[in-house]
Amino acid sequence: TQLLEQSPQFLSIQEGENLTVYCNSSSVFSSLQWYRQEPGEGPVLLVTVVTGGEVKKLKRLTFQFGDARKDSSLHITAAQPGDTGLYLCAGARIQGAQKLVFGQGTRLTINP
Amino acid sequence: DTGVSQDPRHKITKRGQNVTFRCDPISEHNRLYWYRQTLGQGPEFLTYFQNEAQLEKSRLLSDRFSAERPKGSFSTLEIQRTEQGDSAMYLCASSLVPGQDYGYTFGSGTRLTVV
Numbered sequence A: 001t002q003l004l005e006q007s008p009q010f011l012s013i014q015e016g017e018n019l020t021v022y023c024n025s026s027s028v029f030s031s032l033q034w035y036r037q038e039p040g041e042g043p044v045l046l047v048t049v050v051t052g053g054e055v056k057k058l059k060r061l062t063f064q065f066g067d068a069r070k071d072s073s074l075h076i077t078a079a080q081p082g083d084t085g086l087y088l089c090a091g092a093r094i095q096g097a098q099k100l101v102f103g104q105g106t107r108l109t110i111n112p
Numbered sequence B: 001d002t003g004v005s006q007d008p009r010h011k012i013t014k015r016g017q018n019v020t021f022r023c024d025p026i027s028e029h030n031r032l033y034w035y036r037q038t039l040g041q042g043p044e045f046l047t048y049f050q051n052e053a054q055l056e057k058s059r060l061l062s063d064r065f066s067a068e069r070p071k072g073s074f075s076t077l078e079i080q081r082t083e084q085g086d087s088a089m090y091l092c093a094s095s096l097v098p099g100q101d102y103g104y105t106f107g108s109g110t111r112l113t114v115v
Helices: none
Strands: A005-007 A010-014 A019-024 A031-037 A044-049 A055-058 A061-065 A071-076 A085-092 A106-111 B005-007 B010-013 B019-024 B031-037 B044-050 B053-057 B065-068 B075-079 B088-095 B110-114
Touching: A005 A085, A010 A019, A019 A106, A031 A071, A044 A055, A044 A061, A071 A085, B005 B088, B010 B019, B019 B088, B019 B110, B031 B075, B044 B065, B075 B088
Parallel strands: A010 A106, B010 B110
Antiparallel strands: A005 A019, A019 A071, A031 A044, A031 A085, A055 A061, A061 A071, A085 A106, B005 B019, B019 B075, B031 B044, B031 B088, B044 B053, B065 B075, B088 B110
């Protein structure tokens, strides 16, 4: 059973389009993080959201934590080929958690 | 500090052989984690250390797996009598406790192929 479900699993769009990736769970998380992973490399942390309803922006990327802290979304505006990669959400069940639970990832391809 | 280092980057081994991987975390980080990632999946937790103490092990970590972190610095992950199902990317990460953002810094991983 996947504790964090990401959708879509695969997304291929044209450069300049907007997109949203979702991360859903029936469980409450103390915090949730988004990572991006390139082929053959480890995940790189993009953002951490902690408060329900929190919105964080990182250039063209907007991250939101659901009010109930069970879900999150990642919105990319005007996608560029450099945004291509595997996007992973990961949640900590308790504050200061010793481990993270990862979703299965969304593989994003931005075509020039 | 150049981040989290893992060695080797790639390992091909025959079934039944033992393998050992090394992870050097960011020096001021006191937590070190091992995760395993198979194709098309997100990383799965294996174990973590706080300083030299191994505080939690996943049920995924069978008796053939052992991890150490002597002196609270680098860590090793050993797999004995490897099986084809052990083929995966083994990721090491470190973090600072208490860390406001709970963010991990991952290494580039060791890709293990068991033939």
